[in-house]
Amino acid sequence: MTTTEPAPATAGKAAERARRVAARRPGYRAELADGTGRFFAPRRTDCPWCGSARLRVRLRTTDLLQHKPGGFVLDECQDCAHVFQNPRLTAEGLEFYYRDFYDGLGEQRLGGVFGTRTTAYRSRARSVAPHTTAPGRWLDVGTGHGHFCETAREVFPDTAFDGLDLSEGVELAERNGRLAHGYRGTLPALAPGLAGRYEVVSMFHYLEHSTDPDRELAAAREVLRPGGLLLIEVPDPQSRYARLLGRWWLPWLQPQHLHLMPAANLRRRLGELGFTVLLEQHGEPHDPVDLLAACWLLLDAVAPREDAPWLPGDPPGRLRRALRGAVFLAGAPALLLAALLDRLAARSAGRTGLSNAYRLLARRE
Template sequence: MSEDTESTDRIARLRPAYQADIAAGWERFFEPRRTDCPWCGSQELTTRLRTTDLLQHKPGRFVLDRCEGCGHTFQNPRLNEQGLDFYYRDFYDGLGEKQLGDTFGGRTKMYRGRAESMLPYDSAPKRWLDVGTGHGHFCAAAREVLPHTVFDGLDFTDGVELAEREGRVDRGHRGSFPDLAPELGSHYDVVSMFHYLEHSTEPDRELRAAWETVRPGGHLLIEVPDPESRCARFLGRWWLPWLQPQHLHFVPVANLRARLTEMG
């Protein structure tokens, strides 16, 4: 059976479930709209963006509000658990697994650069936890830079299980980072979150999980899209990192620094 035929058959099998979800109404995928900022509590909110799903073209309209008090930008109303399941389905796994795997697998140079950014601070970390690792392509590339480092991955999709089977991570942890943090302990020299925080429902809880997991004197690497960038302002709703409806929070760097300083 050809790859195209197999894909067509899989789509046909999935279609009834999607049709049933859509017929039930996409409004049920959202929580009530917030009237205050989830980061600082301010009620000075303005609408930054209105858009649709520009990648998968699933139904729905999405709004990003900006807090005039601290600059935090967030999806409002936010997707609930059902909504996250519906819009993530077949993007990172299922129908989209191969395409996304090929895309991420082709970014070796970028992944090596991320690993090399640690060298001035720790040239030989013993254990590294990559949170939101997906299919583990970063860890596989980072091994070329740090061959003696143990790389573990964590993700809430089954991509992390694939990453472990393929040998891209030494150990894969599947689930919520805040829920798993207590059992992971504070024994990682490095914890990385590359384009992960914007997907989380509560970024503050994720930062506290990192604080629990990294050892004293260890390092936390965070990479997030910047909604104040020139490209974001120029391209408007067509700026790819908005990635609606998957990206729930856009935390300004100043806010991250302040919160991490508070946490010590």
């Protein structure tokens, strides 16, 4: 075989993607013929976390990753600092904007990204170790393709890891042996059938996606045994990077992130639900990608679009594809510098307020 053997395989993948995009295009265009208004609920006039009417606009943005049509607003409560999407997506809107992100056209790309984060997964599992010896059953809510559970088994080899998710990835994870059992659905709906079954429940970058975080927390309490542990990791809207980078801060992730709560708010709510917070971490859960992601999003915004079935116009031709490649090639030095700066800043992210996430571990009393 020659050294050019991978080229046909790459071309084959591109051709297969083009066929899948073309097959979806008529459906998306028919769906968008009447605009995006029906994807949004009426605008709220009060904070969904504390009920205050003192709201201000924190951010206006668009879908910077998939480039699906629509504009999105994040409001901030001036009393409790809760940040939330307003107006929020309806069930129909959530289905539209999630489609082809974690599954479908995006399944292979996202599955590959999540599969490489073993260091972060190990850190999450080890944060529980000082507080439990060998949990019998662990439920990972929002498990995606089950990659965390696969890695956490190295830390807790005798634990049975189950996963729950809305996407078909949870079924693939069970078939691939990453999960003992995969549940497809929502935690509040499935909680009565799982009541008191688990010693540990984890929610990694899940709560910000939920339409009602309070219901999710109450459901987590329901499936935990008395003395069980709830491990939560979410983006930190009070990160200095959130203000420094504005709409280019990746954890805003519109339109998917519906609620972003400060750590103090979540600690207080857990206490009200009968939990005792055992651990709060800021530096450890920080993902050093803020500057790199912002740089990539900027380049992607100015470059010609990749082919996608929800975009108007004809599929990109050879010239547009070449121009897109040229933009990213020209931006490669900036991407490399941003990645280096991310790594340098990560050493003190927890102390300097740059951490883009925080982690809480709480015990159900």
